[in-house]
Amino acid sequence: MVNCAAFGCNNRSCNKKNDTGSFKGGFSHVSAIVTSESPEAERLSKKRRREWQSRLKRADLDDAATHYGACGMHFVSGE
Numbered sequence: 001m002v003n004c005a006a007f008g009c010n011n012r013s014c015n016k017k018n019d020t021g022s023f024k025g026g027f028s029h030v031s032a033i034v035t036s037e038s039p040e041a042e043r044l045s046k047k048r049r050r051e052w053q054s055r056l057k058r059a060d061l062d063d064a065a066t067h068y069g070a071c072g073m074h075f076v077s078g079e
Contacts, residue, residue, distance in 0.1 A: 002027045004071040007057035011071040025072035030056070032066045 002013040004027070013027055031048040034041045052070075053061050061068055 002067075002069045004074075005030060005056050005058060005061065005068040006070055006074050009071065009073065011073060027069040027071050028075070029066075030061070030068035030070065033064075 004011040030052045031045060033049055034045040049061075052068075053059055056070060056074075
């Protein structure tokens with residue numbers, strides 16, 4: 001199950017067929033920081049991660065974690 005990482009959002013994915021309290025739209029995963037490639041890739045991935053944190057209004061996201069996601073309610077297209 002995925003919980004939305006956006007500040008104040010309680011949406012979560014459904015893991016059961018008749019889960020009534022869940023968000024039926026999609027989730028996008030927050031970019032992880034890439035350290036196993038070039039220094040440029042690491043710099044770019046850190047920049048992307050900071051942008052996600054800024055837009056989700058969450059400065060407390062753990063840089064080492066890879067399980068954060070944002071629900072489609074926070075995207076213009078809804079996906």
